[in-house]
Amino acid sequence: MNRKAYPSDISRTQFATLLPLLESARRRTAPRKVDLYDVFCAILYLLRNGCAWRALPGDFPKWRTVHSYFQRWSEPRESGISLLEEALKKNQVAAARRKQGRHEATTFLIIDAQSVKNTDTAMEKGYDAGKKVSGIKRHIAVDTQGLPHALAVTTADVTDRKGCLVALERDRDNLGAVQKVLADGSYTGQAFASSVQELIGAEVEIAKRNELH
Numbered sequence: 126m127n128r129k130a131y132p133s134d135i136s137r138t139q140f141a142t143l144l145p146l147l148e149s150a151r152r153r154t155a156p157r158k159v160d161l162y163d164v165f166c167a168i169l170y171l172l173r174n175g176c177a178w179r180a181l182p183g184d185f186p187k188w189r190t191v192h193s194y195f196q197r198w199s200e201p202r203e204s205g206i207s208l209l210e211e212a213l214k215k216n217q218v219a220a221a222r223r224k225q226g227r228h229e230a231t232t233f234l235i236i237d238a239q240s241v242k243n244t245d246t247a248m249e250k251g252y253d254a255g256k257k258v259s260g261i262k263r264h265i266a267v268d269t270q271g272l273p274h275a276l277a278v279t280t281a282d283v284t285d286r287k288g289c290l291v292a293l294e295r296d297r298d299n300l301g302a303v304q305k306v307l308a309d310g311s312y313t314g315q316a317f318a319s320s321v322q323e324l325i326g327a328e329v330e331i332a333k334r335n336e337l338h
Contacts, residue, residue, distance in 0.1 A: 128184035133173040134166045135216060142299070143212045150197050150208050159186045167191045168209070214273060215299065230302035231268040234275070234327070236292075236312065238264045238285040264288035266296075266306070275300060286317040293324050303327045 140162050147161060167185040171178070178188045185191060198209035240262045262283055266275040277292035289312065293300065306321055306329050318329040 128163065129182070131166065131170055131182075133169040135169065137162055139216060140165060143215060145298070146208055146212055146215075147198060150200075159190055161194075164191055164194045165212070168195055214276075227270075228302070230299070231272075231274055232302050232304045233269060233307070234266045234300070234303050234305070235269070235307045236264070236266045236289050237309070238262055238288055238311075240281040262288055264292045266292060274303075285311045286314065290317070290320050290324065293321065297325055300325045300327075305330055307332055309333070 143165070144161060147165065163186055167181055167188075168191060170176075170185070171181060171191075178192050181188045181191060195209070198212070199207045201207055241260050260281050262279050262281045262285075264277045264279065264285070265273055266289070267273050275292040275296035277288055277295060279288045279291065283291075289308075303325050304327055306325075306327050308329060308331055310331060310333070312329065313331050321327055321329050
């Protein structure tokens with residue numbers, strides 16, 4: 126039975142780009158009895174309206190089923206980012222680019238990294254000698270509007286080049302249109318440029334940090 130459409134829904138075309146990511150969390154081979162599109166839209170409804178799980182409209186899948194998928198998709202991964210966070214990010218970025226009259230897939234990326242302190246009791250942390258920071262490092266690739274297209278979280282001792290490659294590899298399926306990657310001097314090196322070319326088929330251009338703006 127077709128359910129009612131809600132303002133928080135996304136289209137099935139938009140959801141098709143998120144489905145492979147969400148399906149990667151599947152734990153058993155038994156036939157699925159619910160439509161993941163309806164499950165994801167139910168989560169979007171809840172996030173937008175701030176209602177209780179039991180208050181989900183009855184035409185969505187049962188709230189316990191939706192909650193079960195929410196918990197599964199929210200489990201942290203090695204990158205520090207859950208499947209649900211990544212799916213929401215991809216959906217929001219695509220929507221923002223469409224609103225700007227742009228194609229969902231960008232052809233140009235700007236990459237950078239930032240080391241930040243985390244708690245003294247954190248199990249995963251490293252020391253960035255260059256920036257004298259003990260903690261973690263965020264690696265992010267954005268388009269010219271500052272919208273994120275690839276990201277990864279590592280310990281602070283991981284180099285900018287290595288962390289960037291981790292981010293690009295994680296999101297490579299969505300970076301097929303990228304033609305050029307702009308970076309500062311910390312990403313200099315033929316080995317890094319060759320790795321980017323191999324991963325996403327893009328050319329690396331090194332610029333002075335003040336030119337990245």
